[in-house]
Amino acid sequence: MTIDADEIAEDAGAALASGQENHLAAMRHSAAHMLASAMLELFPDARLGIGPAIKDGFYYDFDLPRPLTPADLEQLEAGMRAQQAAALAFEHSQDLARADAVRLLEERGQPFKVEIVNDLPESEGPTVSFYRHGGFEDLCRGGHLGSTGELGAFKLLNTAGAYWRGDETRPMLQRVYGTAWDTQAELDQHLWRLEEAKKRDHRKLGRDLDLFSFHPESPAAPFLHPKGMALWRALEDWSRQVRTDAGFHEVRTPSLVRKELWETSGHWGNYQDNMFVLDDYDHVSGLKPMNCPEEILIYRTRARSYRDLPMRFSDYSTLFRKERTGVLAGMFRVRQLTQDDSHVFCRDDQVDDEIRLALSLVRTQYAPFGFEPRAKLATRPDKRLGSDEFWERAEGRLKERLDEDGMSYEIDEGGGAFYAPKIDIFIEDALGREWQMATIQADYQLPQRFDLEYRAPDGGFERPVVIHYAIYGSFERFIGILTEQYAGAFPLWLAPTQVAIVPIADRHLEYAESVRTALAAAGLRAEVDARSERMQAKLREAQEQKVPVMVVVGDRDQEAGAVSPRLRTGESSQGVPLDEFIADLTARAASRELWPAAGAAGPAE
RNA sequence: GCCGAGGUAGCUCAAUGGCAGAGCAUCGGUUUUGUAAACCGACGGUUGUGGGUUCGACUCCCACCCUCGGCUCCA
Numbered sequence: 001m002t003i004d005a006d007e008i009a010e011d012a013g014a015a016l017a018s019g020q021e022n023h024l025a026a027m028r029h030s031a032a033h034m035l036a037s038a039m040l041e042l043f044p045d046a047r048l049g050i051g052p053a054i055k056d057g058f059y060y061d062f063d064l065p066r067p068l069t070p071a072d073l074e075q076l077e078a079g080m081r082a083q084q085a086a087a088l089a090f091e092h093s094q095d096l097a098r099a100d101a102v103r104l105l106e107e108r109g110q111p112f113k114v115e116i117v118n119d120l121p122e123s124e125g126p127t128v129s130f131y132r133h134g135g136f137e138d139l140c141r142g143g144h145l146g147s148t149g150e151l152g153a154f155k156l157l158n159t160a161g162a163y164w165r166g167d168e169t170r171p172m173l174q175r176v177y178g179t180a181w182d183t184q185a186e187l188d189q190h191l192w193r194l195e196e197a198k199k200r201d202h203r204k205l206g207r208d209l210d211l212f213s214f215h216p217e218s219p220a221a222p223f224l225h226p227k228g229m230a231l232w233r234a235l236e237d238w239s240r241q242v243r244t245d246a247g248f249h250e251v252r253t254p255s256l257v258r259k260e261l262w263e264t265s266g267h268w269g270n271y272q273d274n275m276f277v278l279d280d281y282d283h284v285s286g287l288k289p290m291n292c293p294e295e296i297l298i299y300r301t302r303a304r305s306y307r308d309l310p311m312r313f314s315d316y317s318t319l320f321r322k323e324r325t326g327v328l329a330g331m332f333r334v335r336q337l338t339q340d341d342s343h344v345f346c347r348d349d350q351v352d353d354e355i356r357l358a359l360s361l362v363r364t365q366y367a368p369f370g371f372e373p374r375a376k377l378a379t380r381p382d383k384r385l386g387s388d389e390f391w392e393r394a395e396g397r398l399k400e401r402l403d404e405d406g407m408s409y410e411i412d413e414g415g416g417a418f419y420a421p422k423i424d425i426f427i428e429d430a431l432g433r434e435w436q437m438a439t440i441q442a443d444y445q446l447p448q449r450f451d452l453e454y455r456a457p458d459g460g461f462e463r464p465v466v467i468h469y470a471i472y473g474s475f476e477r478f479i480g481i482l483t484e485q486y487a488g489a490f491p492l493w494l495a496p497t498q499v500a501i502v503p504i505a506d507r508h509l510e511y512a513e514s515v516r517t518a519l520a521a522a523g524l525r526a527e528v529d530a531r532s533e534r535m536q537a538k539l540r541e542a543q544e545q546k547v548p549v550m551v552v553v554g555d556r557d558q559e560a561g562a563v564s565p566r567l568r569t570g571e572s573s574q575g576v577p578l579d580e581f582i583a584d585l586t587a588r589a590a591s592r593e594l595w596p597a598a599g600a601a602g603p604a605e
Numbered sequence: 606g607c608c609g610a611g612g613u614a615g616c617u618c619a620a621u622g623g624c625a626g627a628g629c630a631u632c633g634g635u636u637u638u639g640u641a642a643a644c645c646g647a648c649g650g651u652u653g654u655g656g657g658u659u660c661g662a663c664u665c666c667c668a669c670c671c672u673c674g675g676c677u678c679c680a
Contacts, residue, residue: 067609160675161608168677172608175675203673207616216653216671271680290680319680324606325671327678417680436679505637532637540641554639566640574639 024182028053030090030133030145031080031154031180032060037136038079039064039176042072048138049112049164049173055432056190057154057179061162063112064174073156076176080154083134087149092142093132101128105139112164113139153187154180200430202483203330209488209545211479211496212331220328220335222476227496230525231482232475234494236316238592239340239472242365246357248312248342253294255318259284264449265293266385270418274322287320292443292468295343296450299464304454309464310346310354315339331480332435338475344467345452351442354467355401355423358440362425365471366438368493368592371427371485373437375407378415378422385419385445394442395421419445420468430484437473437481489546489568492585493592499526499585500542501563504535504554511558515551515578522582524589543568548596549585567596 032051039046039062049061096104098117105113116139117128131140133148145151156178164170181187198204206212211228214220224232240250258280262268267275267290276287288294295313304311318338327333344354366373377398380391398421402409409423416422425438443466446452453461472478482490492498499519503512512528519526529538535552542550551563556575563581566572588595 070610158674159609162676163607166677168607172676174608177675214672219671265680267680274678274680292680321679324678326606326608326676329673333679419680441680502640504639507637534636534638534643535640536638537642538640543641550640552640556639564639570641572640 024180025053026143027145027151027182028058028180029143030148031151031178032058033090033131033133033136033138033140033144034080034083034148034151035060035076035156035176035178036062036138037083037134038076040136041079042075045109047112048110049162049175050116051138057157057177059175059177061164061173061175063164063171068159068174068176073159073176077154077156080151080156083148084151085149086134087147088134089147090131090133090144092129093137094130095127096130097127101130101139152180152182153184154178155187155191194431197430197432200484200487201330202429202480205483205488206331206480209483209496211483214330220323220333222331222334228479230496231479231490231494235472235475235478236340238368239316239365240314242361242471243312243314243340243342246312246361248314250314250316251295251298252317253288253291253298253315255287255320256280256285257288257294259286261293261297262286265290265296265446266418266449267293270383274324276320276322288317289319289321291315291317291319291339291341292343292446292466293450296446296452296466299345299452300450304345304464306347306454306456306462309454310344310350312342312344315341315343317341331476331483332429334474334476337477339470340472340475342467342469342471344469345464346467347454347462348465351397351465351467352401355398355440355442356405358467358469359401359405359407359423361469362438362440362471368491368594369482369485370594373425373427374434375402375409376412376415376424376426377402377409378412378417378424380421381414381416381418383418384416385449390444391416391421394444398423398440398442417441419443425473427481427485429481435477435481437478438469438471439473440467440469442467487546490548491592491594492548492596493589495546495548496525497527497542497545497547498524498549498589500538500545500547500550501526501528502535502538502542502550502552503528503530504552506532508553508555508558512553515553515563518578518582519585522586524582524585539566551581569596571596 029052032053035058036048036051039060043064045065047063049063051058051060098120101117102114105117120128128139129142130137131142131144156176158177160175160177161172162175163172179187179190181190206228209227210225211231212222212224214222222228243250256278259268259277262275271289275289278285278287295315298313299311316338318336320336323333323335328335346354377395379395384391402423412424415424420441420443423440424436426434427437428434446466447463452464454464456462482494490496501512501515503509509528509530512530516526516528529541531538539550546568548568550566552566553563557563560575560577562575562577564572564574565576565581
């Protein structure tokens with residue numbers, strides 16, 4: 001629902017290209033007009049903001065005398081249905097010179113609309129257009145249905161606060177979100193998808209699957225339970241393997257650091273308000289929000305030679321960020337996070353190769369997960385260090401590497417870090433919200449601020465470049481995303497419990513335990529369900545916990561030294577020799593394949 | 606931080622100013638079972654926290670904490 005709303009708002013008119021997408025956009029934009037019309041009936045003094053079509057629906061922003069209630073939404077919906085039944089034509093009612101439009105909108109008491117007209121660029125031409133349906137007329141570029149009767153199935157979903165023009169210094173308006181589709185069946189399906197998404201919510205699954213919990217005693221910081229930690233470690237092992245293969249060396253740096261370091265790095269100036277600052281006797285210290293300055297201190301512990309470079313450090317220590325309370329969200333946005341952080345110190349002529357390496361490591365590390373990330377090139381922000389020439393060059397180099405790699409990407413104008421442009425990788429959660437995972441940054445600023453150098457072949461001193469990257473991003477966020485991607489049904493290599501052992505009767509407990517020992521010796525995470533329950537109940541429990549593989553052990557298995565496996569998908573077999581079973585599972589876990597079918601959690605729910 | 610909504614047993618939910626309840630989970634007992642829920646019983650609560658109104662508050666009012674949906678932010 002947050003997908004580039006403002007961008008689409010800007011383009012509401014241009015949405016009239018061709019095809020089904022544009023038909024839907026026109027319909028949703030028309031629905032927004034109908035919502036505004038209904039709102040004016042309910043609140044004649046309502047001031048209108050903008051009302052664009054967005055992914056799956058539309059919204060309209062209003063300044064109202066009081067907060068909207070669910071009952072208001074019903075009434076607004078009723079008003080829209082009345083317009084729908086009346087089949088009112090959408091007409092291009094008039095084109096006015098800017099000054100006349102401003103006068104008209106002022107008369108109508110619509111200051112936000114006046115502001116829109118005043119801020120339209122000259123390139124938009126000397127006049128602005130108005131569109132009308134029934135008694136409602138709105139400033140608009142157009143792009144509507146023929147009449148309100150053509151609106152398909154729709155529903156108003158919720159309200160939310162939204163700053164006028166997305167600026168937190170401007171008034172907060174009430175935004176009404178709605179969804180609209182051609183048919184009732186499509187609307188029902190959309191609403192069903194929203195319900196299904198709630199079942200995949202990592203906050204619910206994290207509790208149901210006993211992965212992690214949150215507590216008011218430490219808000220916005222997960223407590224990792226044994227199962228969550230097993231998942232974490234599987235991810236960490238994989239990350240370490242990728243780094244080790246690529247010639248990284250792991251370091252570990254302190255959490256508590258005196259502020260002088262952050263002053264040198266520039267973080268104190270830019271992020272002081274978002275740091276946890278502590279009293280340290282005669283000094284002020286902060287909990288680290290970043291690892292980079294500390295990696296730099298390690299670099300500076302001896303005189304470096306061009307022969308030492310590139311020097312690749314990885315660091316899995318925990319970072320602390322005092323995020324504003326309203327931005328916190330389960331595992332997606334926490335106040336303590338652990339990155340698979342990487343810093344490469346290299347010569348300027350090695351930067352291209354190091355960025356190539358970083359991009360290839362992103363591909364390698366993401367390969368087992370089976371999702372398609374989206375890349376963005378984030379360019380120079382307003383608040384930044386360094387000259388325009390530097391940014392030009394740094395952005396250009398990242399862009400070249402992306403183009404060369406063939407990874408598709410979009411440009412995130414002004415989205416860079418204060419010291420460097422970034423390549424960011426985004427993945428969607430269950431609700432379709434995008435979250436940043438990997439980030440790659442080529443940094444020329446910190447080396448300068450810390451006066452880093454190395455001895456060059458000609459005997460002179462040169463300044464190294466630091467390439468920063470994290471591939472999972474934060475483990476917390478990655479675990480949240482993975483949980484939602486797989487709906488808790490993790491592939492074998494990640495599953496906290498890989499094998500649930502189900503003894504049929506108490507007399508099989510000893511054999512069950514010997515099976516567990518054999519699996520554990522092969523590096524597999526297995527648990528025996530020793531409860532005095534029926535086999536069916538134990539299978540149901542394992543199935544609900546989305547354990548990928550269950551094995552039933554009874555008299556026949558015990559005699560044969562075998563197990564009778566059942567997969568999460570429902571597939572089962574009997575009397576498989578234990579060594580054969582272990583060899584098969586070990587190979588599958590080692591290959592990190594998506595098996596058994598991810599997300600297939602069987603019936604129930 | 607801002608706008609709005611919410612918080613009752615471990616979980617899902619009931620009780621609208623008058624004795625806080627159900628199912629599941631947990632625990633005890635019985636049952637010893639061949640691929641998604643055996644049976645019987647018991648325990649479980651300062652209704653997020655602190656104030657206030659009232660004869661009486663889960664219910665009404667205020668403050669705070671936490672969570673959720675957005676907005677803004679995200680080194």
